[in-house]
Every structure is written in C-alpha cells, then in structure tokens.
Amino acid sequence: MSVNHNQLNGMLDLLPAEQRVTKIAEHFNSSRLAISSSFGTFSAGFLHLVTKIYPEIPVLFLDTGFHFEETLKFRDEVTELLGLNLINLKPAVSKSQLFSELGAEPFKSNPDRCCQVNKVDPMDLILNDYDLWISGIRSSQTSNRTNLSYLTTNIRNQTKFHPILDWTSKQVWDYLQEYELPVHPLFEKGFTSIGCEPCTSLGSGDADDRSGRWGGDKNECGLHL
Numbered sequence: 001m002s003v004n005h006n007q008l009n010g011m012l013d014l015l016p017a018e019q020r021v022t023k024i025a026e027h028f029n030s031s032r033l034a035i036s037s038s039f040g041t042f043s044a045g046f047l048h049l050v051t052k053i054y055p056e057i058p059v060l061f062l063d064t065g066f067h068f069e070e071t072l073k074f075r076d077e078v079t080e081l082l083g084l085n086l087i088n089l090k091p092a093v094s095k096s097q098l099f100s101e102l103g104a105e106p107f108k109s110n111p112d113r114c115c116q117v118n119k120v121d122p123m124d125l126i127l128n129d130y131d132l133w134i135s136g137i138r139s140s141q142t143s144n145r146t147n148l149s150y151l152t153t154n155i156r157n158q159t160k161f162h163p164i165l166d167w168t169s170k171q172v173w174d175y176l177q178e179y180e181l182p183v184h185p186l187f188e189k190g191f192t193s194i195g196c197e198p199c200t201s202l203g204s205g206d207a208d209d210r211s212g213r214w215g216g217d218k219n220e221c222g223l224h225l
C-alpha cells in the first residue's frame with residue numbers, strides 16, 4: 001500500500017504515542033514491522049509501549065561484541081520481563097578481520113568504519129526482511145534528530161517510524177515509573193546514554209545527554225542518519 005508520509009505525519013502528530021503505534025498498522029502489514037533497541041538507559045519503556053500492542057514484533061539488537069556486560073544482562077532481564085521476540089544481530093565481519101583491517105582498537109582508529117561494520121551493515125541486511133523499522137529515538141537527543149518526522153525514509157531508503165519522537169526525558173521517566181519498569185544498571189553510576197563500552201563514558205548533563213558517547217564531532221553511529 002502506498003503511504004503519503006506528509007499526510008500520515010500530520011495525523012500522527014495529533015495522537016498520543018500509543019495511538020500512533022496502533023495507527024501505523026492501518027498503513028503497514030503488522031507482520032512486516034520490526035523494532036530496534038540498544039537496551040540503553042531507558043529502553044524498557046519504549047519496548048513496553050510497542051510490544052504491548054505488537055507482542056510478537058521482532059526486537060533487533062546489534063550484538064557488536066563491544067557491549068558492557070551490564071547491557072547484555074539488562075537485555076536478557078528486559079527480554080524475559082516483557083516476553084520479547086529478541087533477535088541478536090552479529091556482524092558479518094569477524095573481530096579478527098576487523099582488528100587486522102583497523103588495528104586492535106577499531107573504535108579509536110576508525111569509529112565510523114567500526115560502526116558501519118558492527119551496526120549499520122547488520123541492520124541494513126535484516127531490514128530487507130521488513131517494511132517498517134520502529135525506533136525509539138527522540139528529537140531532543142541530538143541535533144541530527146531535531147528535524148526528523150514520525151514517519152520518514154532515510155538515506156538508505158528504509159522507512160522508519162519514531163512514535164516517541166516528541167517525548168521529553170520526563171515523559172520517558174514518567175512512563176517507566178507508571179509501569180514499574182527497570183532502567184539500565186549503569187544509570188545509577190552516572191551514565192546517561194549507554195552504547196558500546198569503548199565509546200561510552202560518563203555524561204555531563206541531564207537524561208538526554210549524549211556527551212559521553214564517542215566524543216569530538218561524532219554523536220551518531222550512522223544508523224539514524
């Protein structure tokens with residue numbers, strides 16, 4: 001079915017997040033939807049919101065091989081708690097191939113290439129199997145996300161849906177409290193945005209703060225560009 005993104009975005013803007021998630025099934029086959037999650041700081045809320053409407057939806061997790069042990073445990077805890085249909089995506093390039101190409105610290109020598117191999121390529125591959133990629137990114141998180149729409153086609157021609165694009169960090173927090181959902185265990189140690197271990201350090205601001213990710217000009221892995 002052809003979908004007019006402008007019209008649909010106008011409608012989605014008028015709805016609360018849960019109704020946006022329900023509404024999307026009028027325009028896309030619900031068996032062709034997938035949701036991605038990094039199992040980061042506040043991921044459990046968004047996962048709960050989507051999977052209570054689509055319990056069987058595949059949850060795509062990029063198993064880069066560089067995650068904190070705490071993230072993998074949190075992933076397993078949330079998966080069990082919510083009964084998620086989890087799919088761990090492994091990169092096609094082995095770590096020994098990557099180290100041989102970029103040295104022992106690919107996240108330092110060439111983080112863009114490291115993200116491409118470990119995140120973007122595996123996601124691109126599996127998204128060939130789906131019509132719509134649902135993501136929990138929010139406008140307030142980075143400058144790149146400020147002008148996104150609820151429904152958009154990205155530079156890799158993937159159709160993406162961002163149902164909580166307009167949520168503030170307080171709304172995310174309130175949702176977690178309302179449903180008594182867990183937060184990532186490293187949050188209480190001061191980590192506000194949690195990705196791969198070598199590219200994550202303590203942030204310096206509020207709950208939307210991504211200053212602890214990568215450093216320098218890089219604040220996106222490339223997935224959401």
Ligand code: SF4
Pocket residue numbers: 064066106107110111112114115116118119195196197198199221
């Ligand atoms: S976030 Fe860091 S370790 Fe993870 S894939 Fe990107 S560069 Fe590599």
